[in-house]
Amino acid sequence: MIRIDERSPTPIYEQIVERIKALVAKGALAEGDRIPSVRELSATLLVNHNTVAKSYQELERQGVIVSLRGKGAFVAKAAEEPGMERERLLRLRNELRRIAVEAHHLGIGSERLQAWLQEAIREYGRDRDAGSMPSAQED
Amino acid sequence: MLEACHLRKKIDDRPVLSNVSFELGGGRVAGLIGRNGAGKTTLLKVMSGILDPDGGEVLFEGRSVHQEPEVKRELVFIPDTPEAWFGYTGWGAAYMFGQIYPRFDPLYFKETMIRFGLPLDRNIRHFSKGMRMMFSTALGLSTRAKLVLLDEPTNGIDPIAKKQVLTLLMEASADGMSLIVSSHLLEELERMTDTILLMRSGSVETHASEGVADGIVSKLQVVFQGEAPEAWLRSPDVRVLDHIGRVYTLLLNGAPGSVAVAELEAMNPLLVEPLAVRLEDLYVWKLGGEPNED
Amino acid sequence: MRIKANAWLHSMRPLFGREYAQAWLFIFAVPIVHFLTLGLQRMNRWSWSVDTPRMVKVSVQNGHSVYSYIYNYGIHEVAGRFWLLLAAFVLALVQLGVERRNGSQELLFSLPYARGRIFLAKWLLGAALFGGSLLLNTLIDAIVVAASPASHYWRLEYFSVQFGYSLLVVLAGYSFALLIGAFTGSVASQTILTWALVAFPSIFIELFDFSLQAHGIFMSRQGGSETYSPLMWGDLLRAWFNFFSYTSVRYEAIIWSQAQSLLVIIIASFAGGLFAYKRNPTENNGKLMLFKRGESVLRWGFILYVSMLAGTLGMTWVGLSAGDRVGYDIGFVVGCVLSIWIIRALLRMRFKY
Numbered sequence: 152m153i154r155i156d157e158r159s160p161t162p163i164y165e166q167i168v169e170r171i172k173a174l175v176a177k178g179a180l181a182e183g184d185r186i187p188s189v190r191e192l193s194a195t196l197l198v199n200h201n202t203v204a205k206s207y208q209e210l211e212r213q214g215v216i217v218s219l220r221g222k223g224a225f226v227a228k229a230a231e232e233p234g235m236e237r238e239r240l241l242r243l244r245n246e247l248r249r250i251a252v253e254a255h256h257l258g259i260g261s262e263r264l265q266a267w268l269q270e271a272i273r274e275y276g277r278d279r280d281a282g283s284m285p286s287a288q289e290d
Numbered sequence: 291m292l293e294a295c296h297l298r299k300k301i302d303d304r305p306v307l308s309n310v311s312f313e314l315g316g317g318r319v320a321g322l323i324g325r326n327g328a329g330k331t332t333l334l335k336v337m338s339g340i341l342d343p344d345g346g347e348v349l350f351e352g353r354s355v356h357q358e359p360e361v362k363r364e365l366v367f368i369p370d371t372p373e374a375w376f377g378y379t380g381w382g383a384a385y386m387f388g389q390i391y392p393r394f395d396p397l398y399f400k401e402t403m404i405r406f407g408l409p410l411d412r413n414i415r416h417f418s419k420g421m422r423m424m425f426s427t428a429l430g431l432s433t434r435a436k437l438v439l440l441d442e443p444t445n446g447i448d449p450i451a452k453k454q455v456l457t458l459l460m461e462a463s464a465d466g467m468s469l470i471v472s473s474h475l476l477e478e479l480e481r482m483t484d485t486i487l488l489m490r491s492g493s494v495e496t497h498a499s500e501g502v503a504d505g506i507v508s509k510l511q512v513v514f515q516g517e518a519p520e521a522w523l524r525s526p527d528v529r530v531l532d533h534i535g536r537v538y539t540l541l542l543n544g545a546p547g548s549v550a551v552a553e554l555e556a557m558n559p560l561l562v563e564p565l566a567v568r569l570e571d572l573y574v575w576k577l578g579g580e581p582n583e584d
Numbered sequence: 585m586r587i588k589a590n591a592w593l594h595s596m597r598p599l600f601g602r603e604y605a606q607a608w609l610f611i612f613a614v615p616i617v618h619f620l621t622l623g624l625q626r627m628n629r630w631s632w633s634v635d636t637p638r639m640v641k642v643s644v645q646n647g648h649s650v651y652s653y654i655y656n657y658g659i660h661e662v663a664g665r666f667w668l669l670l671a672a673f674v675l676a677l678v679q680l681g682v683e684r685r686n687g688s689q690e691l692l693f694s695l696p697y698a699r700g701r702i703f704l705a706k707w708l709l710g711a712a713l714f715g716g717s718l719l720l721n722t723l724i725d726a727i728v729v730a731a732s733p734a735s736h737y738w739r740l741e742y743f744s745v746q747f748g749y750s751l752l753v754v755l756a757g758y759s760f761a762l763l764i765g766a767f768t769g770s771v772a773s774q775t776i777l778t779w780a781l782v783a784f785p786s787i788f789i790e791l792f793d794f795s796l797q798a799h800g801i802f803m804s805r806q807g808g809s810e811t812y813s814p815l816m817w818g819d820l821l822r823a824w825f826n827f828f829s830y831t832s833v834r835y836e837a838i839i840w841s842q843a844q845s846l847l848v849i850i851i852a853s854f855a856g857g858l859f860a861y862k863r864n865p866t867e868n869n870g871k872l873m874l875f876k877r878g879e880s881v882l883r884w885g886f887i888l889y890v891s892m893l894a895g896t897l898g899m900t901w902v903g904l905s906a907g908d909r910v911g912y913d914i915g916f917v918v919g920c921v922l923s924i925w926i927i928r929a930l931l932r933m934r935f936k937y
Contacts, residue, residue, distance in 0.1 A: 157477055160566035162500065190464035194457045198481045199319055199499070200464040301867045332867075338694040341866050362696035373687035377605065389598040390695055 324489030894919025
């Protein structure tokens with residue numbers, strides 16, 4: 152369910168964070184689902200447990216998961232109120248702005264960009280129930 | 291937890307370890323890498339008390355492994371072949387280790403053997419190479435010792451067995467055991483370990499596994515304007531990994547004070563694209579010039 | 585104190601277990617073969633004897649000595665000792681030489697035990713095996729005699745002396761074999777060196793004598809080999825370090841001084857073996873000799889031995905008119921060159937066995 156890309160310049164702990172967030176966004180991991188323990192994920196991915204623990208800390212900090220002592224880590228309730236996540240929202244908007252700028256320089260029309268965005272939203276977006284088709288399987 | 295201080299060892303008048311010093315904290319996974327014949331096995335054997343060093347000492351939790359062998363109740367060496375257990379069954383070996391190692395866990399041993407599909411009541415001599423290695427690892431980790439030294443635990447075993455052995459190692463590490471793993475599996479080691487011990491000319495360099503080559507070497511894809519600067523490419527700060535047509539993949543000395551990057555920029559190449567530097571690149575950078583001593 | 589001893593024994597258990605696993609065949613074979621050489625022979629003589637106690641008494645009164653007649657001079661014990669010595673040599677070979685090549689030693693050295701303890705466990709296992717076999721078979725022997733027509737001549741002294749003396753001989757041989765094993769690096773060199781050193785005093789002195797004689801020097805020795813006074817150190821060595829004579833001695837010739845020198849051999853061999861085993865340079869396993877100093881002793885000893893042997897051969901084969909000396913010297917030089925070349929090659933080699 153999570154695969155590490157050896158060739159990617161992204162550090163492994165960030166890759167794990169991204170992958171788990173993607174899984175949650177896709178709905179493959181639903182709220183309240185138990186996510187693998189550090190020991191399990193470390194053993195399946197063959198990644199040092201400190202690295203996995205670091206990813207989990209980051210995920211927890213971002214509010215994606217919550218750990219309950221002695222029970223393991225679970226997918227957290229998704230952020231309902233934007234205010235709680237102001238910093239992350241800001242970053243997300245900046246990211247979108249950067250993408251728009253990049254698209255401009257690459258000569259990509261807004262139609263196309265919107266289509267791509269729609270595609271991504273269909274796959275990961277939260278209004279899945281609103282008639283969009285189920286996403287293709289991750290990896 | 292483990293400290294090697296100025297270890298020296300000559301074998302057949304050849305200095306195998308000339309000055310080995312490093313330190314490893316508790317709960318760590320260290321990868322021991324180096325060319326064949328660089329002395330990895332010798333180092334592991336010195337650390338486990340099989341060989342006496344000519345000079346220096348090995349301290350485990352502050353006590354000398356050679357002066358006080360009792361400290362090895364928490365330090366286990368797993369050799370690359372369990373020849374010593376020929377004639378024993380899995381149970382027999384577990385029985386003996388159970389008497390020696392205070393925290394030996396027979397249940398863990400049994401479960402691991404079953405997980406690996408290994409019979410507990412068959413003579414180890416009749417195991418295949420892969421089975422032997424899996425048995426050794428299972429037995430060694432069943433001691434639940436604080437530190438386990440493994441000499442090429444994946445040598446000569448099939449990919450499935452390899453994955454199983456590495457999985458076991460990761461679980462043991464998550465359980466708090468420290469490991470030193472000698473291996474040539476650079477990709478796996480880079481992810482699995484938090485420390486890399488690189489053996490080079492009889493000594494050991496310690497690197498953190500995360501960003502293993504940071505500040506040491508950088509990897510670039512370069513297209514030069516016109517002719518490639520042959521002299522520059524041969525300079526000691528540059529190593530050509532490969533070139534396809536005009537596209538060169540280079541390792542550059544990335545140490546502070548190195549002028550290689552500045553020189554490259556001065557040449558104003560058509561393309562300079564930084565690539566992710568892997569442990570393998572560090573290995574080639576550090577050891578590529580060393581002759582294989584086998 | 586008892587608790588301490590118990591804990592110590594408890595911690596030694598895995599080591600004994602390991603030694604036992606390595607040599608379990610011995611544990612059974614040694615007492616059985618020992619019985620075949622001693623108890624069974626005695627039974628052949630007495631258990632099915634048609635003699636009556638009265639006839640035995642008459643025989644003894646007619647001049648048969650008790651020990652020669654009833655106990656057959658103690659030659660069954662001699663046979664038993666030879667067997668046990670052979671077993672001791674093989675056991676030492678299994679415990680040390682064989683162990684070097686199959687990874688056992690590396691396993692043992694990586695365990696949380698001081699090397700001295702490992703060596704002690706080996707020695708204790710062997711000592712218990714041989715002591716046990718001797719005790720058992722002496723008891724059987726004593727019972728056989730007690731139940732025979734010769735029971736009138738049952739002598740506690742005989743059995744206790746034979747037991748004690750045999751134990752000393754066997755332990756001396758065993759300790760010595762372990763000592764050799766502790767500084768040789770392979771099965772082959774341990775085997776050869778054990779036998780060479782056991783035979784060393786006699787052969788060396790003979791060769792040395794020949795060499796001197798070839799050059800016209802005759803060492804004076806008074807009388808035959810039994811009675812000459814041990815003037816030369818070599819003769820002393822031959823008298824005090826001769827397992828053959830220790831083993832083959834008959835009951836009535838057993839004396840205290842032999843027991844004392846055997847005890848010295850046991851203590852010296854054990855101490856030397858322990859010393860060498862503690863310093864065992866594992867990386868030299870497979871070589872002829874483990875230690876540098878051992879290598880040089882072996883080198884010069886070998887060269888001297890072979891040269892003197894070649895000289896003696898040269899003396900008998902060449903037979904020049906110039907006399908023995910030229911033949912000897914030619915042989916000596918040839919032997920010297922050959923042996924230097926051979927030993928250099930041998931010392932460099934690593935043996936699987």
